[in-house]
Amino acid sequence: MQIRTVTGDYIKDLLASGTREDGRDMLDYRSITVKPSIIPNAEGSAEVTIGHTRVLVGVKLGVGSPMPDKPNEGNLITGAELLPLASDSFETGPPSPEAIELARVIDRGIRSSGMIDTKALFIEEDKVWDLFVDVYILNYDGNMFDAGTLAAVTALSTARMPKIEDNKVIREGNLGRLKVSNTITSCTFAKIADNIILDPDRNEEEFMDGRLTIANDENVVRAMQKGLSGSFSPKELENLMDITFDKSKELRKHIERAKSD
Amino acid sequence: MGGSEKPELIINGKRLDGRTSDQLRDIKIEVGAVRNAVGSSYIEWGNNKILAAVYGPKEALPKHVQDPEKAIIKCRYQMSPFSSLEDHGRTGPNRRSTEISKVTKEVFQNVVLLEQFPGSEIDLYIDVLQADGGTRAAGITAAAVALAASGIPMTDIPFAVSVGKVGSELILDMNKIEDNYSDADMPVAISPRTGEMLLLQMDGNLTIEEVNRGVQMIKKAGEAISKIQRNALKVSYERILEKYKK
Numbered sequence: 001m002q003i004r005t006v007t008g009d010y011i012k013d014l015l016a017s018g019t020r021e022d023g024r025d026m027l028d029y030r031s032i033t034v035k036p037s038i039i040p041n042a043e044g045s046a047e048v049t050i051g052h053t054r055v056l057v058g059v060k061l062g063v064g065s066p067m068p069d070k071p072n073e074g075n076l077i078t079g080a081e082l083l084p085l086a087s088d089s090f091e092t093g094p095p096s097p098e099a100i101e102l103a104r105v106i107d108r109g110i111r112s113s114g115m116i117d118t119k120a121l122f123i124e125e126d127k128v129w130d131l132f133v134d135v136y137i138l139n140y141d142g143n144m145f146d147a148g149t150l151a152a153v154t155a156l157s158t159a160r161m162p163k164i165e166d167n168k169v170i171r172e173g174n175l176g177r178l179k180v181s182n183t184i185t186s187c188t189f190a191k192i193a194d195n196i197i198l199d200p201d202r203n204e205e206e207f208m209d210g211r212l213t214i215a216n217d218e219n220v221v222r223a224m225q226k227g228l229s230g231s232f233s234p235k236e237l238e239n240l241m242d243i244t245f246d247k248s249k250e251l252r253k254h255i256e257r258a259k260s261d
Numbered sequence: 262m263g264g265s266e267k268p269e270l271i272i273n274g275k276r277l278d279g280r281t282s283d284q285l286r287d288i289k290i291e292v293g294a295v296r297n298a299v300g301s302s303y304i305e306w307g308n309n310k311i312l313a314a315v316y317g318p319k320e321a322l323p324k325h326v327q328d329p330e331k332a333i334i335k336c337r338y339q340m341s342p343f344s345s346l347e348d349h350g351r352t353g354p355n356r357r358s359t360e361i362s363k364v365t366k367e368v369f370q371n372v373v374l375l376e377q378f379p380g381s382e383i384d385l386y387i388d389v390l391q392a393d394g395g396t397r398a399a400g401i402t403a404a405a406v407a408l409a410a411s412g413i414p415m416t417d418i419p420f421a422v423s424v425g426k427v428g429s430e431l432i433l434d435m436n437k438i439e440d441n442y443s444d445a446d447m448p449v450a451i452s453p454r455t456g457e458m459l460l461l462q463m464d465g466n467l468t469i470e471e472v473n474r475g476v477q478m479i480k481k482a483g484e485a486i487s488k489i490q491r492n493a494l495k496v497s498y499e500r501i502l503e504k505y506k507k
Contacts, residue, residue, distance in 0.1 A: 069347070097363040100356050108464040112445075212461065221472055224447070224463035229370035231457035234476045241469045 008207040015195040020204070022051075027198045027243060029250070034150060036158040036258040043171065044159025044178065046258065048151040051201055052141035054086075057133060057151035059159045061178070063123065063169060064130035074121020074128040078107035080135040080148065087140035087202075105186075105225045106135060106148045109215035112222040115182035116156065123164065131178075142201040145213045145225075149186040150251060154258045156180055184222050185251035186215035187244040191230045196240070198247065212237075214244040218252075267442045270427045276439065278307075282432045285422070285482055288489050290403065292410045292497035300411025302493065304403035307436055308393035313403040315411040318381035332378035336366035338400055340389040346437075361397045368401055368421075368450045368459040374414040383413060394437035398422045398448050401460065406490050410497060419459055420486040421450035424475035431471060433478050447472070449479045453487050456480065 006021075014020055024030065030051030039045035044059035064075060080103035082090040095103075110116060110133070121129035133156065135148045159178040162171045190200035190208035200208055210230020215223040221241060226232060232240075270277060280286070286307030294303035298314035321327040338361045342350040354362075369385065385408070387400040398421035405418045425435040426445040435443055445465025449458055458476070467475065 097359050100359045101363055104356060104360050112464045112466060220466040220468050221463065222466055224461055224472075225364075226458065226461035227364070227367065229367050229459075231371055231452065231455070231459050232461065233457055234473065234480070237458065237461070237476065238469070238473055241472060245469070 006203045006206070011203055011207045012193050012195075015192055015197065020197065022201070026195065027247070029199045029247070030201070032150070032251075032254060034154055034254040034258050036154050036261060042155075043162060044155040044157075046151045046154035046158065047138075048147045048154065050143055050147045050150075050199060052139060053143055053147050053201075054137075054139040055144065055147040055151045056136040056138055057148070057155040058136070059152075059155045059178075060132045060134075061159075061162050061169075062130045062132070063164070064128060065126055066122075066128045070118070071125075072122050073118040075130045076107070076111060076116055076118060076133070077130060078103050078110065078133040078135070078152070080106065080137070080144075082137050082140070082144075086137045090137075090140065101225070101227065102144055102148060103135060105145060105213055105215075105223065106152055107133075108223040108225075109149055109184050109186055110152060110156070113182045113184040113215075113217050115153070115180050115184065117179060117181065120179055140202060142203075142205045143188050143199050145188045146186050146199065146251070149184070149215060150254065153184060154255050157183065157255060157259050158261075182217050183252055183255055184215050184217045185248045185255070186213050186223070187240075187247050187251075188213045189240055189243075191232065196236065198243070212240060214241060216241075216244055216248055268438070270439055270442060271430060271432075276432065278436060282430055283478055283482070285434045285485060286436065288399075288402075288486065290406055290489055290493035292406060292493050298407070298411075300407045300409070300413070302403045302406040302410060304399055304406075306395065306399035306402070307434075308391060309389070309396055309399045310391040311396060311400050311403050312386075312388045312390065313400065313407040314386045315404075315407045315413065316384040316386075318378040318383050318413065321380060321382035326382070327380045329379055331375035332373070332381040332383055334366050334369055334373065334375070334383050334385060336362045336369070336385040336387070336404075338362045338365055338387040338389075338397065340392055340396065344389050344392040361400075364460055364462065365397065365401055365404065368419055369404065369408065369415075371457075371459045372405075372415045372417050372419055372452060373408065374416065377414060392437070394435050394440040395423055395448070397460075398434075398450070401450050402486060402490065406493055409490075409494055417452040417454040418487065418490055419450050419452050420483050420490060421448060421460055422479055422482050422486060423448035424478050426465060426467060426471065431475055431478060433482055445471075447475050449476060451480060451483055453483055
């Protein structure tokens with residue numbers, strides 16, 4: 001068993017002297033791996049690691065009913081599970097506000113990017129596809145937002161599209177791909193005292209005052225979410241958007257590579 | 262966002278309710294709307310009608326949630342099941358209200374002097390009685406007044422409002438129909454004393470330039486909103502003074 005002894009002062013002193021526990025620069029990601037299609041039974045899946053954070057996303061499609069206010073559109077349903085096996089700080093029980101926020105921020109990015117055309121998920125009157133995106137945190141070492149978005153977008157971008165024959169859903173065999181028309185990624189920053197860092201790990205997240213996630217595609221910002229009690233100035237936001245557009249090029253490459261596998 | 266039969270939201274430079282792009286809806290705030298609460302307020306923001314109430318500080322319960330160094334804030338934002346023009350809503354928390362409760366709590370964790378009340382909880386209730394778009398921003402604006410009225414020490418009285426986008430035009434303070442068909446929505450809460458952003462959410466599509474311009478629009482609108490908040494408090498204090506004069 002590992003006894004956690006890191007203190008806030010230690011993390012803050014390191015940042016004040018311009019470094020981090022693992023030697024990274026303030027605006028560096030940890031090493032990232034992206035593995036698509038590792039759950040063959042799911043229509044789409046991807047496992048992403050950012051440092052020791054490990055996230056699995058599974059995509060399933062099923063037949064459901066449209067929402068009353070959108071009778072001609074399918075449903076995108078994103079959930080997140082902070083599995084108790086992933087960290088001693090996660091507990092069993094109904095989804096915590098943290099898990100709900102994580103799911104909703106990932107969902108907003110995907111939805112706003114237009115990468116999924118929910119109108120194309122229409123089958124016939126009162127019958128549409130439900131597109132489930134389940135984000136499973138398998139090991140927690142910070143920055144679940146970026147890992148979750150990366151895994152979700154990769155899983156969607158490599159998913160197969162089931163079909164209906166004789167009223168039965170066919171999930172295997174000769175199937176096309178789920179139509180995906182954009183790629184989004186997110187960059188998450190932590191503010192600790194006066195320092196702003198990219199991709200906080202668990203120890204850094206424990207002592208961060210504020211968190212800011214910016215999701216973008218190649219051209220525009222698609223979603224943002226500030227978390228915790230810390231604040232950001234308009235000037236800081238301006239700067240962090242520029243950094244996000246720069247860093248997202250590298251993140252997008254991981255998805256492109258997974259798609260061409 | 263973006264339904265198929267999208268109505269024209271801006272005609273000849275005017276919005277459907279006659280406002281210009283950077284014009285707020287009418288805002289009225291009344292302090293002391295809930296008699297039992299330590300501090301409370303009622304806000305009418307356009308057609309939104311929202312109550313905010315503060316209870317505490319009191320011993321935080323259950324005991325394991327206590328922080329020996331400071332007070333905790335519990336916040337519950339909720340929409341009444343009859344608050345919208347659509348079908349009867351479901352009571353109880355849903356994913357949306359859980360998230361709004363969380364980000365609202367975080368706004369006030371920034372400004373309330375929590376260290377003065379170790380082991381305590383401060384309860385913040387925001388109940389939306391009628392909704393017409395922008396309820397989280399109106400709720401935060403009202404809750405800030407309720408907290409100030411409760412006498413719990415704070416570094417500032419935050420306000421919140423959102424900026425949206427229709428086509429290529431940024432519009433301030435969207436109502437429900439604008440929100441339903443807009444191309445972006447960015448609610449922001451600001452501490453007017455420092456200019457720092459305490460709430461920042463966004464979805465849709467905005468360029469970096471539009472985000473920056475939107476934040477400036479919100480800051481400017483904040484001057485008017487802050488004035489309304491402070492005036493509501495002033496009126497309530499004057500009322501107390503009157504009472505004791507008699």
